[in-house]
Amino acid sequence: MGRYLIRRSLFMILVLFVVSLITFIIFVKLPASDPARRAVGRATSPENVEAARIAFGLDKPLYIQYGRFAKGLIPWPGLFLDEDVYYSYANFVPVKEEIFGRLPVTLALAVGAAVCWLMVGIPIGIISAVRRRSIWDRGSMVFALIGVSAPVFWLAYLFLYIFWFRLGWAPPSGIPIGMSVLEAVLTGRFILPWAVLSLTFAAFYARMVRGNLIETMGEDYIRTARAKGLSEKRVIYKHGLRAALTPVVTMFGLDLAGLLGGAFITETVFNLPGIGQYAVNAIFNNDFPSVMGVTIFGAFFIALANLLVDVAYAFLDPRVRYT
Amino acid sequence: MRHYLKVFALVAVLGLVAAACGGDDGGGETGAETGATGGTGETGDIQPGGTLNLAMVGDVSSAFDPQKEYYSVTWDYYRCCLLRTLLSYNGKTTAEGGADLQPDIATALPEISTDGLTYTFTLKSGINYSPPFGDVAVTSGDIVRALERTADPNASVGGYNFYYNVIDGFEAFGAGEADSIAGLETPDDSTLVVTLTAPSGYLPYLFAMPAAAPIPPNGDARMGAADGHTKDYGRFLVATGPYMFLGSENLDFSLPADEQTPVAGYEPGQSIQFVRNPSYDPATDGLRPAYPDAINVTIGGDNNDLYNKVQAGELDALADGIVPPQLLRTYSTDPTLQPLLHIHPSDGVRYVSFNMAAPPFDDIHVRKAFNLALDKAGMRTLRGGESVGEIAGHIMVNSLEDNLLADYDPYATPNSAGDITAAQAEMAQSAYDSDGDGVCDAPECSGILAATDEADPYPEQAALISQNMEPLGLVFDIKSFERTTMYAKCNDPSAQVAICLAPAWGKDFPDGYTFADPLFGSAAIFPSCCNYSLLGASSDLLAENGYSVTEVPSVDEMATAANQQTGDARFQAWADLDVFLMEEVVPWAPYLFDNNVNITSARIVNWSFDQFAGEPAWDQLAIHPDAQ
């Protein structure tokens, strides 16, 4: 296992390198304008544009420019997203400071939504699988269809409009100035965002759990378990679910990691100052260091989650062993 | 069973849709406090106090660094609240003198020498900085310091320091060729003498810009408090206005710059908080009533959701929002809500610019015909209807000409809908219409390369333009781009864009120089910016870029002469230039003078619009006493 971990960690760095290279190339090749020109605003002198280019290091050859960013890839404190290079053209704040400052909000959103979707999706999936073709099953699959099809931004607007503006049941969007993330969670500011974000995932997980559990319950070892005289509950949970949930754990790890890179739409509509909102602004502002920083950060989490999930798989499924 | 399922799904969807479209009756029935009923304007109710709650969809452009910020929303925050300058504005509309310079730190408007090259300012005493510089008074040297920072190309990235090149020695200092700005002298702490390279009547306006706001001294550091903060002084900004950033007193300028903690009152991308500046003495000011005790701005969110919050009373106004059309309709038609709706000219113009070196727009008749054929009212409707602006009949916004040309529209058409007959009559005089039937028949009139913005509503506007010009035989090859890319293409003569369909321009300060020079000056051609029509282009430049046209008329002389004027003569000179451009040069077809449309919450009982920034004057918005 140790050798496996080392190999995977090295591979992770390779992944970050490839991701950063692709991001860099996209940026360079995009027909959007020169960041220096963007930064200097509209009516300016060529000297100002040139000064901006030098300030941003844009006068150097592409591979040197990339090299400066590449150093910040290595997920080691002090090196990761170093502050000289990863410095926003748009608001003159180091990218690292922004990301880590916004991490609590994104974490609260991601973890809260994850808890919600697990608590909603898995039971629904189980009930559907166990009571196949009943009204429960039909109803939950309609729910799943809606949840998976409804675009997040539409749901977000809809919920805000209905539950806050019209009914006054939920607090308004955003976190008031000066309120800590913890207080915001406790005063219910995250309820609508969690609901919106988890709906899609809950629907997806309900379908997945249902499918997996139906498949698992058709396995021979379930028949054996029944033949031993086990109660149906035990058969479903200890034998069926245990096997059905293993792929769900994998998906969960990846989904959660993806969200840690920022739930773009949810954060933007609900005005939650998380990493997703930061990324959206950076993209619209064509602010390359910020975009690169957020991409690397997100990629790092996803790569890490991939690794953790694979390792977890070895613990969950004894047939899997790594060398 | 399956049939049942479909019905269930259909009902669910309809239910959701019904709830969503449940009609918008304006004021939300939320539990939020609406405080005062009735709107604004009851001056007897004005009592200072309370916290003004604002929101912005996007952040300020350069983290509040006064040398870098080139954004009118930030300029508005500076003027109303944070930074005093030698001269300033009263935060009101043009009619109420909002476009006129007023003394702020200076005791009076500057004395101008007879040759127009020397300006002398006298500073008031007793104006101190915000904590931690609470016992430091503003001196003329502090103004010089601000200008030295403005001259530093690294500190002014994104800014507008090119305006200050008119000060003698400014450019040299910025290039590192001199160790001070020759044209700035401080005989004593309350006197500043400015010497110019050439007479320029716009100089006083430059001392009303945030880039010229004083920076306090700090030990021996040349840049004072801004020393070491070349990138990010905005987060350490020292105020002179009635407000300062929350937590300013905790700034510690004794530490090395990279160890200092930025001010709490500005969280980039998240929030802005102003509190009263204890050092501010209203007796030294007359321009800022400063009603609210504090101003809180949240950054980010969705435009429509934020306006819902304004309706619900959660927010008082937006600084950079666009009022949704449905809401605008509701507020304009409901008499109880009308007082909360505010519409003012924002001093921006929307236009179509012609590349006068690119056929068929090298022919003045074609350009005039275009102006006559354009359905300006239709262009306005596509932008949202009558409230979004006034039809533009000329180039410079009216406040720059003191309303002298308010009724001037040389290509006026009935209902501003375009007059194809008149247009064809004009086209018939063009060399490109060989048979004089009013329809262009030369090959240059088809496939005309046009650049437009891909965001709504520009594509629909481009379609309208195509439709309008078709009877003239003008056929466009329209290419859409992301906004800054469009501007880049329109600005670059080598791109061969013949007509630019979606540009807009706003003043930087209330003087015609901010239009004349960057839009029509020959020095403003690529690689510099914004003379898309190539006025005054040299024949070498034209040849290099593959144009067969060898010359384009220039207005440089007229503009320079106008720039030397002051007072009323200056307004007249800009007006004359505008008329000349519209009738003899025709570089554009202007169609709209933009309005700034805003709504306030019911608890706001006083309103003022700052013509300089084109934004509400936040310090003049008073909160109803019961809602404070």
Next chain:
Amino acid sequence: MPEPLLEVKDLSVHFPTDDGLVKAVDGISFSVQPGETLGVVGESGSGKSVSFLTVMGLITRKQAQIEGEIIFQGQDLLMLPSDEMRTVQGAKLSMIFQDPMTSLHPYYKVGVQIGEAIRVHQKVSKQEAREQAIEMLRRVGIPRPDERADQYPHEFSGGMRQRAMIAMALSLNPDLLIADEPTTALDVTVQAQILDLIDRLREEFNAAVVIITHDLGVVAEHCDHIQVMYAGKIVEAGDRRDIYYNSHHPYTWGLLSSIPRMDETGDKERLVPIRGLPPSLIFPPPGCAFHPRCPHAFDKCSTDIPDLLPSDGHHASRCHLTLADKERIFKEEVLVRS
């Protein structure tokens, strides 16, 4: 005659499907005496597995229409409420299945799975259950059972897995063990070992055993009684001698002829398969279900369903042929070949 351990009377199991009613088991009756071995032979679709899955209570009225009686130790299992049935399952009546790899849960250790079976029916601690499981593993001939108990099914070989399943099935000393194709998934050499094991354990535990298989060769040495099923019915039942040396049904004859023999040299005789395909269980052929494939069918066979008639106390067959014809055909055609 002592009271039978299991007596099945007129059992029918019909599955309603979208395509029609599948008559998987269509009126069978048989009994199993304590301590005896019954072999149940038939091809796929004959109803051999379904009948015993129903006996085990793994097919219930929730999934199929069940008629008839299943009397086990005096109780009609079909009338038992499910919680009472569960006390029987695994304890008095247990079953092992064809593929031990998929029949054991891949995520739990073997010792734990056996222990679970024990703990469902006996109040013992996990530790004690594990001890018992280890003992069972030893008794089925697995070396180093204490180590093996802590291993996962995928770490066992095929034969050992089947032994472990047998251990689990016998851990509570059931009176009847049903083995559904216990050797089909195993190598030939291992097959013999497992069958011998079952024999040995039957004596040790004093249990009756039912071996379900499609392979007549398997049951030859190990079963006292044999019944042959076809299309949901029993077509022939008898003891070992009856079936192998004196069978009375064309289907059985076909099965016997298709057993490959290793001692045939010289002529290199080809295997003689039964021609035709298994019948539809939704729309079985009229009359005798086997008649479309039967080389000896005559007109009565396509109209009348033959009854299962005994020819003597222990041998019965379901065929319209006369006894004389059956014996003649057997001598002439089947015995010669087999």
